[in-house]
Amino acid sequence: MERLKAVIVKEFIHIRRDPRSLVIIFALPLVMIFIFGHVLSFDLKKIETLIIDLDRSPLSRDLITRFAAAPLYKIYSLENQGHAEKRAAAAQDYLQSAERWLRQGKIKQYLIIPRDFSRRLAANFPSPVAVVIDGADANVATRLYQYNERIFKSFFFPTKSIEMPFEVKIKMFFNPEIASTPFIIPGLVAALMLMISALLTSLSLAREKETGSIELLFISPLRSPDIILGKTIPYLLVALIVGLVIFLFSHFFFGLQVHGSPLVLFLTAVIYILTGLSLGILISTVAPTQKVAMLVALLGTILPSIFLSGFIFPLESLSPALRAFSYLVPATYFLRILRSLTLKGASLRHFLFEASVLLAISLFLLALAIRKFSTLRRASA
Amino acid sequence: MLFIAPVIQTIILGYVVRTDITNIPIGIINLSSSLESHRLLNRLASSALFKIKLVSSSPVNAEEIFRRGKCKALIIFRDKFQSPPEGNNFFAGWPEIQVLLDGTDANSAMIAAGYFYGLLGHYLETKIRHSGQEILLQPKTIIRFNPSLRSIHTMGPAIVALLLTIITLLLTGIGLVREKEQQTLDTLLVSKLTPLEIFLGKTLPMATIALIEMTLGIIVVRLVFGVRPRGNLAFLYLAAVVFLFSLLSIGFLISLLSQTQQQALFFCWFTMLLFLMLSGLLTPLENIPAAFRWLTAINPLRYLIAIIREIFLKGNNLAYFYQDILIMAGLGFVAFLFSLSVFRRSVIK
Numbered sequence: 001m002e003r004l005k006a007v008i009v010k011e012f013i014h015i016r017r018d019p020r021s022l023v024i025i026f027a028l029p030l031v032m033i034f035i036f037g038h039v040l041s042f043d044l045k046k047i048e049t050l051i052i053d054l055d056r057s058p059l060s061r062d063l064i065t066r067f068a069a070a071p072l073y074k075i076y077s078l079e080n081q082g083h084a085e086k087r088a089a090a091a092q093d094y095l096q097s098a099e100r101w102l103r104q105g106k107i108k109q110y111l112i113i114p115r116d117f118s119r120r121l122a123a124n125f126p127s128p129v130a131v132v133i134d135g136a137d138a139n140v141a142t143r144l145y146q147y148n149e150r151i152f153k154s155f156f157f158p159t160k161s162i163e164m165p166f167e168v169k170i171k172m173f174f175n176p177e178i179a180s181t182p183f184i185i186p187g188l189v190a191a192l193m194l195m196i197s198a199l200l201t202s203l204s205l206a207r208e209k210e211t212g213s214i215e216l217l218f219i220s221p222l223r224s225p226d227i228i229l230g231k232t233i234p235y236l237l238v239a240l241i242v243g244l245v246i247f248l249f250s251h252f253f254f255g256l257q258v259h260g261s262p263l264v265l266f267l268t269a270v271i272y273i274l275t276g277l278s279l280g281i282l283i284s285t286v287a288p289t290q291k292v293a294m295l296v297a298l299l300g301t302i303l304p305s306i307f308l309s310g311f312i313f314p315l316e317s318l319s320p321a322l323r324a325f326s327y328l329v330p331a332t333y334f335l336r337i338l339r340s341l342t343l344k345g346a347s348l349r350h351f352l353f354e355a356s357v358l359l360a361i362s363l364f365l366l367a368l369a370i371r372k373f374s375t376l377r378r379a380s381a
Numbered sequence: 382m383l384f385i386a387p388v389i390q391t392i393i394l395g396y397v398v399r400t401d402i403t404n405i406p407i408g409i410i411n412l413s414s415s416l417e418s419h420r421l422l423n424r425l426a427s428s429a430l431f432k433i434k435l436v437s438s439s440p441v442n443a444e445e446i447f448r449r450g451k452c453k454a455l456i457i458f459r460d461k462f463q464s465p466p467e468g469n470n471f472f473a474g475w476p477e478i479q480v481l482l483d484g485t486d487a488n489s490a491m492i493a494a495g496y497f498y499g500l501l502g503h504y505l506e507t508k509i510r511h512s513g514q515e516i517l518l519q520p521k522t523i524i525r526f527n528p529s530l531r532s533i534h535t536m537g538p539a540i541v542a543l544l545l546t547i548i549t550l551l552l553t554g555i556g557l558v559r560e561k562e563q564q565t566l567d568t569l570l571v572s573k574l575t576p577l578e579i580f581l582g583k584t585l586p587m588a589t590i591a592l593i594e595m596t597l598g599i600i601v602v603r604l605v606f607g608v609r610p611r612g613n614l615a616f617l618y619l620a621a622v623v624f625l626f627s628l629l630s631i632g633f634l635i636s637l638l639s640q641t642q643q644q645a646l647f648f649c650w651f652t653m654l655l656f657l658m659l660s661g662l663l664t665p666l667e668n669i670p671a672a673f674r675w676l677t678a679i680n681p682l683r684y685l686i687a688i689i690r691e692i693f694l695k696g697n698n699l700a701y702f703y704q705d706i707l708i709m710a711g712l713g714f715v716a717f718l719f720s721l722s723v724f725r726r727s728v729i730k
Contacts, residue, residue: 040663321396
């Protein structure tokens with residue numbers, strides 16, 4: 001215990017001697033939360049849509065109004081005017097420009113209402129409407145397609161002799177305004193906290209390897225667990241304070257609320273941070289240089305925490321193999337805890353499982369780091 | 382390590398983004414004994430979009446189910462009390478439908494609702510056709526550039542750009558810092574090399590490695606996911622070289638401003654996340670608040686990803702994106718001049 005304390009005190013002195021790094025460690029995550037909280041959103045709004053109306057009838061204008069009323073679209077409409085021959089030539093022009101704008105990305109989709117649209121509908125005869133969507137962003141295109149269909153259906157049912165027989169009522173639980181911020185902010189906090197804690201410890205031993213001071217540690221009377229834990233624990237405090245600041249910041253700027261018990265949040269956060277630190281210290285023990293440690297730490301935390309944790313891509317949609325992989329990503333568990341706590345107000349028993357898995361992962365990583373360190377030590381002796 | 386890691390990551394991330402949203406866990410509460418609710422239930426069960434986790438014929442506590450995270454949506458069929466309005470017996474015997482959504486993941490929830498609407502609409506259309514009536518408005522949708530709407534086509538090549546960014550930025554970012562830490566920078570400074578020569582010497586090897594990595598990445602998305610470019614790859618290499626110039630200048634700047642490798646690590650991490658999150662790869666850029674729009678305008682990765690999509694999916698030629706390339710070059714030039722001036726100042730010291 002005495003030895004462990006000595007290592008911890010020494011590490012704290014190191015941290016205190018480098019105030020510039022400390023400022024960077026605190027400031028950068030805050031800047032990120034501030035920017036990303038404002039910028040990241042899945043909502044689609046004002047999608048540039050061109051409607052080429054060759055019919056120019058009250059019915060076709062009614063359809064355009066329905067599109068214009070939805071906040072999803074920003075409507076530009078082209079109407080045909082003038083004599084019949086001129087109109088045919090202009091229609092050709094419109095099509096060519098529409099194609100060009102779609103290719104340039106100036107519009108995301110265009111609709112063509114054919115010339116005999118209202119005449120056919122009035123005669124109870126089916127009429128097509130052409131829709132051309134830019135599929136380059138598959139997600140946006142899918143959602144546009146779905147939304148278009150809904151508008152078309154709202155248009156055709158009331159004009160038919162049959163009334164829409166029922167209304168599908170939608171009720172959204174926990175997040176009635178359907179905002180994506182309450183969903184994104186917890187994900188952001190979870191991803192950032194893991195990255196920060198892993199980055200904090202990932203260089204410590206690798207640095208000592210580069211400067212050669214690791215030899216001093218090897219021949220010291222300190223036991224390997226003392227060294228590994230002593231190099232980890234001080235950063236638990238640093239990362240916790242960073243986490244707390246991030247949390248308060250998200251609370252005041254983005255309305256992040258804790259509905260469950262704050263104590264539960266604190267306990268799970270400590271475990272989660274420990275997981276990140278353990279991952280970092282393991283990387284640091286294995287990597288021969290700081291450069292390698294950094295590459296592993298960045299590639300190993302940024303991409304899994306963003307892509308495989310459920311932060312952006314829902315886990316249900318992953319293939320079974322990747323799903324299994326996502327269970328190895330610590331952010332997956334804390335994300336679930338944090339989202340439950342902030343949106344649903346669940347209590348500890350709901351995620352006892354997640355907390356224990358995180359604890360198990362940390363202990364496993366720490367044990368691995370200690371073992372690896374002992375091996376290195378024996379090899380150098 | 383430098384070459385294998387990107388290949389593996391491209392494959393894994395490719396599989397992640399290839400998965401379009403399917404298998405949404407839902408529950409069905411059927412309180413209706415009608416034929417229609419039974420048929421709709423079968424429709425839902427046979428769709429790959431949903432995975433039915435719960436079927437019940439008695440009321441349930443929706444909030445508790447959502448809290449446990451078992452289902453993301455609940456669909457409730459209930460018999461109507463009123464008989465349908467006069468002269469409209471087409472939908473006689475239809476149940477009332479209610480959709481309850483778990484808003485925690487608002488995005489998936491809305492997609493689930495969208496799928497359900499689609500399914501219902503399709504079902505109604507078939508019913509109407511069967512009854513001998515005609516559907517009057519018939520939208521015909523054509524999806525340009527990516528007709529199958531597979532997201533791997535949208536994301537795959539962009540992931541290559543992402544990995545390129547992470548590796549090159551980090552390696553140049555720590556380039557000079559290591560020399561500072563090991564006190565070899567002074568040797569470099571008193572040598573007869575000009576700042577430009579030092580910049581080129583530090584970054585050219587990285588640029589070569591990055592281009593090889595990009596080639597590997599393109600081969601991987603082609604072989605593993607069958608994504609092939611429609612346009613000319615020569616334009617992509619041109620764009621990549623300009624992109625690398627801007628990225629390496631930024632990396633060089635980071636390495637000048639950092640005193641320790643740890644600081645460089647945190648700066649690189651910050652820059653990478655900023656570039657990634659504001660690139661349009663993960664979320665649409667259209668509705669970014671005006672106050673933050675300039676951040677996307679100075680993000681070189683955003684331009685590269687836009688160009689990649691134009692080349693891979695639209696098959697556009699240089700005329701469509703030369704402006705993007707010029708902007709990237711401009712950004713690179715500003716970062717380059719700035720880092721040179723910082724460098725000169727540190728030489729004088």
